[in-house]
Amino acid sequence: MIMLYGGTFDPLHIGHMIVANEVNAAFSPDRFIFMPAAQSPLKSRQAVATDKQRIQMVRMGIAELGFGEVSTYELERKGNSFTYDTVRYLSSQDSDIYVIIGTDQYDQLSNWYRIDELREMCQFVVVNREVEYNQVDSEIINFHIPRIDVSSTEIRTRLADHQTVKFWLNREIEIYVRKENIYEKEKSE
Numbered sequence: 545m546i547m548l549y550g551g552t553f554d555p556l557h558i559g560h561m562i563v564a565n566e567v568n569a570a571f572s573p574d575r576f577i578f579m580p581a582a583q584s585p586l587k588s589r590q591a592v593a594t595d596k597q598r599i600q601m602v603r604m605g606i607a608e609l610g611f612g613e614v615s616t617y618e619l620e621r622k623g624n625s626f627t628y629d630t631v632r633y634l635s636s637q638d639s640d641i642y643v644i645i646g647t648d649q650y651d652q653l654s655n656w657y658r659i660d661e662l663r664e665m666c667q668f669v670v671v672n673r674e675v676e677y678n679q680v681d682s683e684i685i686n687f688h689i690p691r692i693d694v695s696s697t698e699i700r701t702r703l704a705d706h707q708t709v710k711f712w713l714n715r716e717i718e719i720y721v722r723k724e725n726i727y728e729k730e731k732s733e
């Protein structure tokens with residue numbers, strides 16, 4: 545069983561960490577794969593951090609979690625990171641694929657590329673985001689986590705405004721983004 549967790553991870557934050565840890569503990573997948581997207585298809589903007597910096601942040605998160613791996617498949621493929629393509633690729637390695645998404649992505653799932661086929665190819669696990677509880681279709685797994693209203697967007701804005709992000713980011717990641725001056729130089733959005 546592969547658990548796939550795709551995202552922009554710009555930066556990887558405490559919400560991602562809690563999602564990964566809770567889901568991993570509940571499902572005990574054979575592999576837990578973090579998949580940084582080259583370009584998330586329904587996002588209009590590009591990542592602020594470079595591919596290399598996003599990989600590095602995910603690696604730091606994995607070190608702290610004590611499980612998982614990072615795949616550069618979508619970054620190498622470039623262009624729109626359609627989950628359909630990624631699941632098709634991973635299917636050659638394992639036929640049992642689970643895909644984690646938050647409520648915001650679940651709400652726009654009908655706009656995903658080849659979604660009907662994708663729904664046949666994998667099992668979606670939806671975690672509550674900015675809601676206490678999700679309501680999802682019967683064939684989709686509804687997974688509850690302690691609600692944590694943190695977003696990469698807010699963290700980028702805080703860093704640009706020289707505000708605290710303590711506990712919003714893993715400590716090593718905070719040190720890294722400050723040292724590399726990734727988000728201070730320009731206001732994102």
Ligand SMILES: Nc1ncnc2c1ncn2[C@@H]1O[C@H](COP(=O)(O)OP(=O)(O)OP(=O)(O)O)[C@@H](O)[C@H]1O
Nearest residue numbers: 550551552553559645646649673692694695696697
């Ligand atoms: N705080 C959170 N709680 C639950 N799920 C989350 C949380 N933050 C992100 N996710 C989920 O993790 C996946 C990847 O999120 P992503 O890397 O785009 O972070 P983000 O905080 O939404 O970024 P941005 O603010 O830049 O849009 C998505 O499926 C998203 O729904």
Ligand SMILES: O=C(O)c1ccc[n+]([C@@H]2O[C@H](COP(=O)([O-])O)[C@@H](O)[C@H]2O)c1
Nearest residue numbers: 550551552581584585625626627656657
């Ligand atoms: O395949 C699609 O059409 C599609 C549309 C929107 C999002 N996704 C994926 O969902 C994951 C989370 O996206 P995001 O925008 O929250 O970073 C990421 O892996 C995206 O590639 C995929």
